[in-house]
Amino acid sequence: MPGFTLPRAVRTTRITRTHKISAAVVASASCAAALALTAAPSNAETTAAHAPAAVKPVSANGLPLTAKDRADDGKKDQQLASSLTTGLKVTAVAKQGHTAKQAADRSADRKVIAAPKAAAPKAAPKAAHKAAPKAAKRYANNLDGWIRESLDIMKSKRIPGSYEGLHRNIMRESSGNPNAVNDWDINAINGIPSKGLLQVIQPTFDTYHVSGTPHKLTDPVANITAAANYAAHRYGSIDNVNSAY
Structure with a gap:
């Protein structure tokens, strides 16, 4: 199976995981095409014996992935998941803090609104109604x-x-x-x-x-x-x- 080699300019560039996966897909497609071209035109049926072997994952340079490459990819996956989790936690904490600040602001606003009512002087109690002194009884001078x-x-x-x-x-x-x-x-x-x-x-x-x-x-x-x-x-x-x- 012919290998797929990237140009020199590409090989000197830092290849990310996404690039690696894309390159592996292209390499696999090339291998499949090559196998199709070598098949006999008159043979309409392909037996199980001539079926292409399972495509193995390859690296960016077309070579099969080593145990070290898979370990590195696993670590990167874990780091990516950890970063996502940390980001979610940070976002949740920030949102919680923002919610708590909003609640505190609303509480402060209620206190400011209630303060004038509490400070309002109480109305002076009405003076007790005093009964008018009873007028002296008058008697006729007879x-x-x-x-x-x-x-x-x-x-x-x-x-x-x-x-x-x-x-x-x-x-x-x-x-x-x-x-x-x-x-x-x-x-x-x-x-x-x-x-x-x-x-x-x-x-x-x-x-x-x-x-x-x-x-x-x-x-x-x-x-x-x-x-x-x-x-x-x-x-x-x-x-x-x-x-x-």
Whole structure:
């Protein structure tokens, strides 16, 4: 089988694995062509005995590959596979780092967006609604108003008595005159006359005076509440009084 020899210019050039494989293919094709030309034209059938032998791999210069050539090619294949694997790993690590950086950037962006919300001052709590002070109750400056004011004070001090009981005794004692003075009874003779709506003497008024009222015997409200307080201690209630007391 004739050999396939590369020109001198080609032999001096560094031959890569790809060149080697291409050259081997060309050499094999040349050998096959040569075998076809030597076959007899009249022989239409080729027996198994005359079949061409299996083509063996050859090197770039046409010679069969040696064990060393195959070992070198195997090492190059391993180096190429290792390079590809290393490249894939480097690419994966770079991609992972890029993904991690993107995630960190997104997290930082969320923190920057959330920061103004967190820094926003909280709205001051609304001041508790304070109930307006209750307006002082006003009473008419007459007998009805004096009795009603006295009843409210008596209620706060837990002094018993009713409007009817107060009104009834007032009308009997003074006819509703806050300045009425008794100058003829025993008290008057003793120099301590009864005075006011419920005809109270000064010692009794001083003893049973109710705090929150003027300390004046003839003051209508003070006179009523002191007399009701005295009656509560002696009779249980002003309602139980139906005559001089």
